[in-house]
Amino acid sequence: MKIDLPEEIVAIKDVARKFAERRILPIIADDYEKHVMRREIVEEMGQQGFFGCLVPEEYGGTGTGYLSAVAISEEISKVSASYGGSFICQLAGPPLTLLNYGTEEQKQRYISKIVSGKFSVLFAATEPDAGSDITAMKGTALDTGDCYLLNTTKTWITNANTADIGLVWVYTDKEKKHKGMSCFIVDLKNTKGISAKPIKTMGLTCSDVGELIFDNVEIPKENLLGEVGNGYSMLMSTLSNTRLFAASRALGVGEACIEASLKYARERIQFGKSIGDYQMIQNQLVEVFVEHEAAKLLVYQVAINKDKGINDMTELATAKYFAAEAGLKAAQTAMRIHSSYGFSLEYPIHRYLRDATAFPITEGTSNIQKMIIARNILKG
Numbered sequence: 413m414k415i416d417l418p419e420e421i422v423a424i425k426d427v428a429r430k431f432a433e434r435r436i437l438p439i440i441a442d443d444y445e446k447h448v449m450r451r452e453i454v455e456e457m458g459q460q461g462f463f464g465c466l467v468p469e470e471y472g473g474t475g476t477g478y479l480s481a482v483a484i485s486e487e488i489s490k491v492s493a494s495y496g497g498s499f500i501c502q503l504a505g506p507p508l509t510l511l512n513y514g515t516e517e518q519k520q521r522y523i524s525k526i527v528s529g530k531f532s533v534l535f536a537a538t539e540p541d542a543g544s545d546i547t548a549m550k551g552t553a554l555d556t557g558d559c560y561l562l563n564t565t566k567t568w569i570t571n572a573n574t575a576d577i578g579l580v581w582v583y584t585d586k587e588k589k590h591k592g593m594s595c596f597i598v599d600l601k602n603t604k605g606i607s608a609k610p611i612k613t614m615g616l617t618c619s620d621v622g623e624l625i626f627d628n629v630e631i632p633k634e635n636l637l638g639e640v641g642n643g644y645s646m647l648m649s650t651l652s653n654t655r656l657f658a659a660s661r662a663l664g665v666g667e668a669c670i671e672a673s674l675k676y677a678r679e680r681i682q683f684g685k686s687i688g689d690y691q692m693i694q695n696q697l698v699e700v701f702v703e704h705e706a707a708k709l710l711v712y713q714v715a716i717n718k719d720k721g722i723n724d725m726t727e728l729a730t731a732k733y734f735a736a737e738a739g740l741k742a743a744q745t746a747m748r749i750h751s752s753y754g755f756s757l758e759y760p761i762h763r764y765l766r767d768a769t770a771f772p773i774t775e776g777t778s779n780i781q782k783m784i785i786a787r788n789i790l791k792g
């Protein structure tokens with residue numbers, strides 16, 4: 413379905429597509445098997461201005477908005493969902509949280525370096541026993557008077573082993589539950605007591621995911637982000653931005669799967685005909701095509717609404733849930749249509765499927781999106 417994008421967004425989407433085809437496509441198959449993440453690619457995307465769409469020019473951004481950001485991240489994800497994931501950290505998560513809650517000094521110090529790709533950044537909320545139920549986290553920051561003493565183990569953190577800067581959520585007062593959670597800016601490269609180790613994953617293998625341990629880490633008082641006890645609402649605000657880019661990543665992979673499936677269905681001959689001539693294959697193709705088109709409309713409409721200042725959690729959860737499931741189904745269908753060839757490492761289909769398996773998990777599982785939608789629509 414044609415989405416009537418403004419000319420400048422069509423142009424920026426084109427730049428992103430060409431970048432992905434020139435810079436990522438030639439190396440992705442080999443790197444994927446070797447689990448190689450190339451930081452220079454993230455830096456180059458920063459230099460291209462891809463991560464600056466949501467940040468005003470005074471902090472090093474371009475301010476072109478959510479629609480352009482979604483369009484760029486979709487194109488990068490179409491070639492690599494691992495690099496498509498960079499938009500969650502470098503564009504939507506920490507930079508906007510700093511922009512919305514940081515002091516002027518914090519904004520000046522970090523935002524332009526993050527969106528330019530100079531600083532790699534992470535945000536760390538998840539712990540071994542606190543996934544969907546983030547309030548179950550055990551991590552604490554003790555106010556010693558001179559500094560905060562941070563103790564926590566964070567897991568499943570994107571950029572755990574490579575980031576320069578992290579936003580880390582812990583309790584400053586566990587008794588107060590979610591009203592006792594706070595967020596800290598951590599200089600990961602120049603602070604004692606921090607260790608990281610990678611987690612080996614079945615997909616997204618060109619991104620760095622790992623565990624981070626903070627053992628009596630001294631955090632300067634000025635590194636508190638926002639107010640003490642406001643961490644939970646800051647985290648919800650962060651997720652309200654990152655979630656859209658989990659959805660646009662799924663769109664990119666869905667599109668790649670459908671293109672590959674259509675091509676294969678036209679070319680593969682069995683019983684003297686293209687397999688695309690068989691109604692059962694047509695049915696499989698039509699289902700994923702229609703769901704992808706619907707996902708695209710949802711994701712783009714949420715971006716358009718966000719550009720108008722509308723930040724509707726039901727819309728966002730709807731788009732994320734639907735796009736993640738549509739992306740995964742498109743990858744599963746591509747595998748069935750390609751059959752044994754899809755199962756080989758010669759074709760990219762295994763990559764799409766391995767990556768898409770993460771879509772209903774990251775930035776809030778599909779069940780959690782359904783809970784948000786149900787809670788809001790039942791409110792009346």
Ligand SMILES: Cc1cc2nc3c(=O)[nH]c(=O)nc-3n(C[C@H](O)[C@H](O)[C@H](O)COP(=O)(O)OP(=O)(O)OC[C@H]3O[C@@H](n4cnc5c(N)ncnc54)[C@H](O)[C@@H]3O)c2cc1C
Nearest residue numbers: 535536537538543544545568569570774775776777779780
């Ligand atoms: C590749 C990857 C990158 C990630 N990057 C980051 C990152 O950068 N920073 C970060 O903080 N975290 C990150 N995460 C963690 C991610 O946010 C969590 O995995 C996610 O929130 C789900 O938590 P969990 O995996 O512990 O599942 P759990 O919360 O343990 O859930 C297990 C299952 O139970 C279901 N479930 C849980 N509660 C309910 C309920 N009330 N009703 C119905 N069903 C329920 C879930 O939907 C799921 O199916 C990443 C994860 C992955 C896989």
